[in-house]
Amino acid sequence: MTADPGDYPTRPEASPGTDPAAMIGRQIGVYRLESEIGRGGMATVYRATDLRLERTVALKLMSPEIARDETFRKRFAQESRVAAAIDHPHIVPVFDAGEAEGKLYIAMCYVAGQDLAALLAREAPLPLAKALRIATQVASALDAAHAHDLVHRDVKPGNILVTKGTDSDHPEHVYLTDFGLTKKSLSQTGFTRLGLVVGTMDYAAPEQIAGKPVDRRCDVYSLACVVFEMLTGAPPFRRDDDRALYYAHQYEAPPRLSEHRSGLPDGVDEVLTAALAKAPDDRYDSCLAFVTALRRAGEGPPPPPATPPEPPGWAAPVFPERTA
Structure with missing residues (x-):
């Protein structure tokens, strides 16, 4: 599995009290x-x-600092059971979760492939059809999690695995990994106040950054950021520091997709603008609703109805209105 571990930064930073390299072979x-x-x-x-x-x-x-918190440990066990119960073709299965030698662990299916971040680094921007295929599978996974009252909270290219599909009609098979097993627990045990950021700021919803309650529409916003990146090569808000990025997500209007990529139907702009709305109530109610609207917009307006051919002269008595 080549995905970014999800709820932590891409750059290696040693977990407190543990040397990960020394764990190999244990x-x-x-x-x-x-x-x-x-x-x-x-x-x-x-x-x-x-x-x-x-x-x-x-x-x-899990790092020892987090694992020592008793409230976190209880929520970790509860949320791991919920995640393991989700059986979906686009969610990386959770096999096991528990504790050994004082360490909390989650065992997941190992997926051999690349993450979307690596794919975008090589191929972005993606064709609209490919972006839609990937987004549809991710949206399906997210809505399945939402049906179990799980909000991912960290939808980003590093948590989307892309493997070889089954045939030419389905050239990619996508898995979503690293659900909010720990993020919900962290937000309710005070660890977010200790400097551990829940979520990745390039894709975080305004209410998430503000520390407000989040629901499935938080993931709609993040998925829209990922779609924007698939179609342009970069997330919608790009700033030099985190403070400016926080402000942009919360207060600045999202950029128009058409300003960064030409040749897409006009309706795609409107769909992405709605999905990136600052207020959750102004967004699509589900991830699949967002992607469905995006697909329809991507198809463009329907062609005008064809004009029927003129009837031959001998048929004039049957079509008097056409020969008047």
């Missing part, structure tokens, strides 16, 4: 750590071997 519960996939302030993800079933998994170990 066994945590029934999992032997084989190599590091990614790390950050909240967790480190490893490629590991499940010694019971002899299969490869992605094992996420």
Whole structure:
């Protein structure tokens, strides 16, 4: 799995009290750590071997600082069970979650492929049809999570895995990874006040940045930011520092897609503007509603009805209004 671990920054930053490199080869519960996939302030993800079933998994170990909080531990167990119960073709399955040697862990399906961030670095901007195929699969996964009362809170290219599809009509198969297992817990245990940012600022909804309650429409906003990046090569708001970026998400009008890419139907602009609305009530009610509107806009206006041919002279008595 090449995805960014999700709720922590892309740049390697050692977790407090643990040297991730020194963990290679160690066994945590029934999992032997084989190599590091990614790390950050909240967790480190490893490629590991499940010694019971002899299969490869992605094992996420929470940092000791977070794991010591008792409220977090209880919510971690509860939310892990909810995430594991979601069976969806575009969500990376959660196999197991628990504690071993004082370490909290989540074992997930190991997906061999690349994340959308790597794909965009190589191919952006994407053709509209490809962006729509990817966005539709992500939207389906998000709506399935919302049906279980889970809000992702960190939809971004690094948490979207793109693998080979089944045929020419479905050239990509997309997985969404790293649901809000820890983000909800962090926001309710005070860790966000200790400098741990919940979510990634390039894609964070205004209410999320402001610390207000969030629901599924938070993910609609973030998905719209990802779609904007797929179509232009960059997220909608680009600023030199975090403070300016926070302000832009909360108060500045989103840029028009047509200002950064020409040749798309006019309706695409309006759909993205609605999905990036500052107030959740002004956005689409679901991720699939947003993507459906985007697809329809991308198809452009329907062609005018064809004018029927003139009837031959011998048929004039049957079509008097056409020969008047």
